[in-house]
Amino acid sequence: MMKLLARNRHSVQRLGYGLITLMAMVTVVPIVGTVLFILFKGGSAISWEFLTGFPHDGMRAGGILPAIVGTLYLTIGTAIFSVPLGIAAAIYLSEYASDNRWTRLIRLAIINLAGIPSVVYGLFGLGLFVLFLQFGTSILAASLTLSIMTLPVIISTSEEALRSVPQSFRTVSISLGATRWQTIRRIVLKEALPGILTGVILGLERAAGETAPILFTGAAFFLPRLPQSPFDATMALPYHLFVISTQVPEMPIQIQYGTALVLLIFVLTMNVIATVIRSRARAKRQW
Amino acid sequence: MNKIIIENLSLQYSDGTESLKGISMEIRQNAVTVLFGPAGGGKSTLLRCLNRLNDLTEVRSNSGRILIDGEDILDPKTDVIALRRKVGMVFARPVTLPMSIRENITYGLELAGEKRRAKLNEAVERSLKLAAIWDEVKDRLNEPAIALSGGQQQRVCLARVLALQPEIILLDEPTSGLDPISTGKVEAALYELKKNFTVILVPHSVQQAARTADHAAFFLQGELIEYGDGKKMFTAPKQKKTEDYIMGRFG
Numbered sequence: 001m002m003k004l005l006a007r008n009r010h011s012v013q014r015l016g017y018g019l020i021t022l023m024a025m026v027t028v029v030p031i032v033g034t035v036l037f038i039l040f041k042g043g044s045a046i047s048w049e050f051l052t053g054f055p056h057d058g059m060r061a062g063g064i065l066p067a068i069v070g071t072l073y074l075t076i077g078t079a080i081f082s083v084p085l086g087i088a089a090a091i092y093l094s095e096y097a098s099d100n101r102w103t104r105l106i107r108l109a110i111i112n113l114a115g116i117p118s119v120v121y122g123l124f125g126l127g128l129f130v131l132f133l134q135f136g137t138s139i140l141a142a143s144l145t146l147s148i149m150t151l152p153v154i155i156s157t158s159e160e161a162l163r164s165v166p167q168s169f170r171t172v173s174i175s176l177g178a179t180r181w182q183t184i185r186r187i188v189l190k191e192a193l194p195g196i197l198t199g200v201i202l203g204l205e206r207a208a209g210e211t212a213p214i215l216f217t218g219a220a221f222f223l224p225r226l227p228q229s230p231f232d233a234t235m236a237l238p239y240h241l242f243v244i245s246t247q248v249p250e251m252p253i254q255i256q257y258g259t260a261l262v263l264l265i266f267v268l269t270m271n272v273i274a275t276v277i278r279s280r281a282r283a284k285r286q287w
Numbered sequence: 288m289n290k291i292i293i294e295n296l297s298l299q300y301s302d303g304t305e306s307l308k309g310i311s312m313e314i315r316q317n318a319v320t321v322l323f324g325p326a327g328g329g330k331s332t333l334l335r336c337l338n339r340l341n342d343l344t345e346v347r348s349n350s351g352r353i354l355i356d357g358e359d360i361l362d363p364k365t366d367v368i369a370l371r372r373k374v375g376m377v378f379a380r381p382v383t384l385p386m387s388i389r390e391n392i393t394y395g396l397e398l399a400g401e402k403r404r405a406k407l408n409e410a411v412e413r414s415l416k417l418a419a420i421w422d423e424v425k426d427r428l429n430e431p432a433i434a435l436s437g438g439q440q441q442r443v444c445l446a447r448v449l450a451l452q453p454e455i456i457l458l459d460e461p462t463s464g465l466d467p468i469s470t471g472k473v474e475a476a477l478y479e480l481k482k483n484f485t486v487i488l489v490p491h492s493v494q495q496a497a498r499t500a501d502h503a504a505f506f507l508q509g510e511l512i513e514y515g516d517g518k519k520m521f522t523a524p525k526q527k528k529t530e531d532y533i534m535g536r537f538g
Contacts, residue, residue: 166382176451187384
């Protein structure tokens with residue numbers, strides 16, 4: 001009887017283990033499936049002309065250069081605003097702020113900022129940057145809108161990275177006559193940098209792939225030339241994909257999937273860079 | 288000569304834990320003064336008052352005075368950066384900073400604005416020799432300090448403090464994580480150091496206290512129970528509580 005029960009327990013254990021493994025493997029299916037599907041459908045569209053040419057024939061032919069360049073500009077613009085602000089905020093929260101009502105309010109704001117749907121950011125950007133501050137539909141307005149959306153990601157991952165630097169380093173540094181800022185600059189930031197970079201890239205990657213926030217603030221349906229200043233509107237990969245998938249009749253399907261593939265590669269490349277930075281830093285870490 | 292005069296020092300942390308209750312004592316120059324007693328007695332707290340490291344901790348109340356060379360260092364106007372260069376500290380766990388051995392030693396000097404290479408090199412060699420670690424690391428100064436053994440790291444930590452040419456050295460159980468051989472080396476270094484420095488040591492055992500103390504102070508639950516000559520303290524203590532602790536009846 002006891003033997004039977006024991007064997008039963010073993011098979012339950014094995015069954016449970018198998019189920020959990022299966023679940024874990026299932027999570028891989030969507031990502032691999034998506035990538036393969038897009039690659040299969042859009043791979044044939046990729047050519048030098050596609051990557052460096054302008055669209056023509058009502059976007060039904062030609063390349064997507066302005067959308068690629070536009071997404072690059074928007075990503076850089078977002079980085080210019082969100083990275084310094086985000087890191088500064090993270091340093092304040094991790095190194096200077098004490099736990100009081102004021103900092104709890106800041107944290108609450110950041111958490112809620114992360115939960116706002118992206119289309120709401122778009123409307124907010126339209127109201128504040130495009131109309132009220134009169135930046136117009138422009139790279140500037142779109143970058144600022146994307147920055148607000150990216151901030152919570154950068155702040156929370158940077159704060160996490162700063163907090164993971166051992167407290168003893170700070171104590172030792174202070175005991176050797178360092179000021180708090182010298183300690184942060186020479187020890188804490190240096191050690192937290194890989195973690196911060198990872199957060200920054202992940203945040204920017206999300207910004208690069210978003211459509212809704214730039215919809216009303218900076219994205220153009222079609223432009224015959226590349227943007228010349230931050231006050232120009234721009235084409236962008238995600239919005240271009242939306243346009244050619246829904247707004248243009250008789251659109252060749254390769255171009256749609258080709259555009260999706262370029263966007264996917266853009267975003268996945270950033271992801272891979274972030275992963276490499278993180279794993280390198282982990283291997284090198286001395287504590 | 289008295290280097291430090293502590294007058295009626297009381298301190299309480301905001302969570303109500305370990306505190307000091309009206310401590311008054313004088314600490315002699317060029318000698319090893321040992322603060323010993325069971326955990327939670329206030330020894331570390333007192334050390335951290337002497338270089339104002341307690342500024343980093345939430346303290347509920349703080350009263351009394353600490354005079355170093357006649358100046359009250361608890362005065363809010365005190366230049367704490369200069370104070371910490373003058374009063375160096377070695378911690379219980381050897382914490383080398385995440386950089387090379389050489390950079391660990393020059394860190395404090397560079398913060399103080401020293402840029403001359405010759406001066407920095409001279410400080411590296413002098414302080415590593417004083418801490419009795421020079422021969423072991425002289426060929427690998429550019430390697431990460433973390434690669435050293437615990438005992439070696441702790442002597443690098445001591446050298447890092449010595450590089451700043453402090454006048455007072457605080458050691459908070461500096462050998463608690465070390466093997467007997469490394470401990471011996473650190474203690475031997477201390478013996479040399481007291482010729483030129485004022486050394487205040489929280490030992491990790493009564494035996495170490497007895498071995499190293501020129502003067503000894505017995506702390507129990509935030510109170511200074513007995514303070515006097517080291518030899519007499521460990522052979523003929525005056526207080527019953529001190530005797531009980533030394534004999535191992537509690538602690």
